[in-house]
Amino acid sequence: MTDIGILRVNTMLIKAGNNSDRIKNAHVLMKDAAFPSPFGGGLEYSSPARGTWNIVHTGMLVPEAHEIFICAASCLRGVVLTAAEMNALDRFSTVEVKENNLLDGDMEELLIDGVTDIIQKLPVKPPAVLVYTSCVHHFTGCDWKVMFRTLSEKYPGIDFIDCYMNPTLRKSGLTPDQIMRKQLYALLKEKEKNPVSVSIIGNDLPTNPDSDLIRVIKANDLDLHEITSCKRYDEYQEMAESSLYISYYPAAKAGGDALVKRIGGKHIYLPYSWNYDEIRRSIEILKQAISELRSNASLSDKTGSEYSQDLTDDEKRILECEQAYRETLELVGDTPIAIDYTFCPRPASVAAELLKHGFNVKRLYLDSFTGEERDDYEFLKKNYPEIDIYATVNPGSRFMAAENEGAREKWLAIGQKAAYFLNTDYFINVIEGGGMFGYEAVTDTLSLLREAFLEKKDMRNLVQIKGMGCCGCC
């Protein structure tokens, strides 16, 4: 480039304002934060912290299934990269929609013919195909019943399910995340129920075997299923035999309700929380449901057994949590802590409990509070009004990491986005609750917090890995 060219470029790229001004709209104090949305909508920023799963990752949980995305080329780009990064290109195909398809009105034929062509070329016919349509299919009024009926008639040995990649519809009805978790189990075919079969549904990551959830289930000699442990399609289909379905990830609730409506059984939703009363209530609900299950199967109730009681003795577990809080506080002292919504579905609950135990929680990185967080929100607003709330998708969020570059103060971050925006290598690298639930979520997270305090991680490289845990490699 010539000197004149460089001068022109430099002139054009003069910044207006400073980062603090830009971040203004992405920040609010807790006392001023509106419920549920402290920030307005509009143009959105996407940070490099990409550990949470997307619809490609989640769909791949159906063992042996093949995903086919049908949309315009530029939208395919993102999902192709996801499939490539998770080494799943052999289970992933695409059909490109072009302008002529809209003009000619052959979107339905394109889907049918495209899916047919792909299946014919696959070396092994998959037992299930997840067909992801896009905005243009809704826009042009495609008839899903006709398309899927035709495919099912062509391939009676393959189960087809409709999935969606339609960001233009994300503000109405169920969210894309909720829809994906609903469709994930829509392939389950009605079966005779097994009275001692239980399934945990809706998680991307396996539930921790030490969690109170699994301890109660195992203590009652129940047959536990989870999609994350299914290696074959027939194993996945065995989940249809379950008499009890348990979900604890908020986006899974709608799917759980829809599932039992379709194939029977009972669904209980146990909200993730760090609050002892809520945890106690959830375990009680679980025990009651199991008790009913065993009663219906004419089996003796083991939820009150000594073994079961010992494992889930609330008072004992609470003491363990309190010990973990003390031990951790002794180590981290008043090190400032930030929590984000990618770590778990209830960051406000985590913040409230840490604050009650003397921890120096200074920031929350979230774009909205969930309905379940109302009490936590009220508690924080009343008792800790000066907590900083930062948006993660606001255009101003784009400048937050740079604002904290070279900062000397050591921050502890709970969650990838908090770590990224704070530029700290001292962080808990867990997404979506990490499979933790109940009292164990408290003790295990505090253990991770101690570890994070003592050991640096390579934050920049770690947070950019998409779909953490999706291929068992991280």
Added chain:
Amino acid sequence: MIKLAIYGKGGIGKSTTVSNVAVELSRMGYKVMQIGCDPKADSTLSLRKDDKKIFTVLELIREKGNDFSLYDMVHEGESGVLCVEAGGPAPGVGCAGRGIIAALDKLKEKGAYDEYKPDVVLYDVLGDVVCGGFSMPMRAGYADKVYIITSGENMAIHAAANIAMAVEGFKSRGYAALGGLILNHRDVKNENEKVKELAEDFHTEIVGELTRSSTVWDAEELGKTVLSAFPESEMAEEYRRLARKLIEI
């Protein structure tokens, strides 16, 4: 539940005909729901009580997202006819077809058919079948029969043929079948022969005929249906005959 979709060239008299049929069926004791599938939202104008403004489904979606009830969408009109207007974008912008899809989906989602349990549903559909959205009322789960209103005017016949071809094209999908043609006379040359030929071409029949009558215009001036404004008129009797014919088919 009897579900009929009425198509035809714009201005051919669909809304007038459908509204009068709706009133007669309601007076016969049927619970009738009339759904206007047109961004102009004028299907049920002559049925509204006291010129009341009603919110279209799309207006409600636009203003309130999903935060509205079924009862905000459905309004009781003349003779107890349940009136719904799908609505659509402002003239010259947006996509009316997509609007029809959204409106019909929303009605279903809010449980309109389960809640009201109408005996008869009449879909009054804009002009021609111009895109996927406007074919929604023909689809499985919506109308069982399509009736096309036409005159002997060439443009009306072309439009009717186009709609009939769409119905024919969707046969293998289990969509609505072509119930027949309704001849709304314009008294043009060879009108009867031309419409009869059209019916034969599509292996269907003329199920009703409506005379070109100033009574219709007079009722329109009053903002009422003929059955309400001039119940003793010959025109009113023609609408009654048509209503009875449609219900027995």
